[in-house]
């Protein structure tokens with residue numbers, strides 16, 4: 382099946398005797414055994430659940446992977462991935478990462494003994510120079526958050542060789558637009574809270590891999606800790622995924638047009654969107670992905686303009702997060718990247734004039750009208 386059909390038909394309940402078209406919510410914490418030493422395949426919901434399982438198979442199929450695990454949030458997925466490494470291991474990460482990922486790496490990871498270094502992961506010479514025998518993983522966001530920098534994943538794989546684990550956070554593009562496993566990644570991570578769920582109503586996270594040994598370790602971690610996705614939330618994400626391809630295409634169409642609108646706006650100084658020809662990562666993005674996504678960062682002429690825009694938007698919502706039907710505008714300085722140290726933040730370009738848009742599926746004319754009045 383093509384990806385559009387997988388979205389619609391990829392989650393099937395193997396226990397279905399009623400003909401139910403939707404995968405039911407198996408709201409059961411425990412499962413009765415048919416005999417001593419026998420199991421239906423389900424024992425206890427922390428370990429596995431018949432609503433979560435079809436969702437995991439669906440997400441694995443979308444990413445072109447053999448195995449997927451569904452977590453209670455993107456951060457729970459990232460935390461489980463961190464559990465694959467040992468104290469003393471060195472991890473290299475993209476410098477403008479999701480703020481929560483930085484917090485996880487620096488607060489929990491470093492206390493656990495991981496050494497995390499941040500850099501431009503698209504600078505292959507720098508990356509090569511930074512590899513040590515202790516480097517066990519490279520963690521990439523492409524496009525990055527919020528600067529929309531592009532990392533050439535095939536180039537990273539070539540630079541780091543086959544033994545360093547390449548982890549890609551594919552939240553921004555989704556498998557509809559980018560399939561990192563086919564570009565050399567070992568693990569693909571998602572905040573399913575964003576496009577996969579797609580309606581700003583459910584937290585979830587995923588890890589997809591073709592590496593059975595890593596999958597087993599990850600399953601051991603989630604079954605031990607209990608960070609697997611709940612039956613109800615699994616149902617919500619299955620439901621959201623049915624329209625993933627429609628939503629992401631429509632959001633992207635709107636984003637391309639809004640990027641053009643913003644580029645010509647007199648109060649906008651700079652627009653960061655990989656779909657624009659002048660974006661430094663445009664060619665790589667064109668080569669490795671089937672689209673540029675629907676996230677736009679832009680810098681306005683002053684802090685006053687930025688703050689006024691946040692207060693004046695009417696249909697567009699001033700809220701953090703992304704990837705839902707609703708268009709959201711975010712102020713990275715005070716929201717997603719508030720905890721990044723000032724010096725590092727400014728070096729990345731996250732200043733008081735930077736705004737970020739998660740473009741939704743509304744009518745383009747309404748979006749342009751709202752932005753026009755908000756920036757007036």
Ligand SMILES: *Cc1c(COP(=O)(O)O)cnc(C)c1O
Pocket residue numbers: 454455456457479481482522526550552553571572573574575584585586
């Ligand atoms: C939101 C987000 C996360 C964290 O996911 P949660 O579901 O909020 O825990 C991780 N990475 C990226 C790129 C995100 O946007």
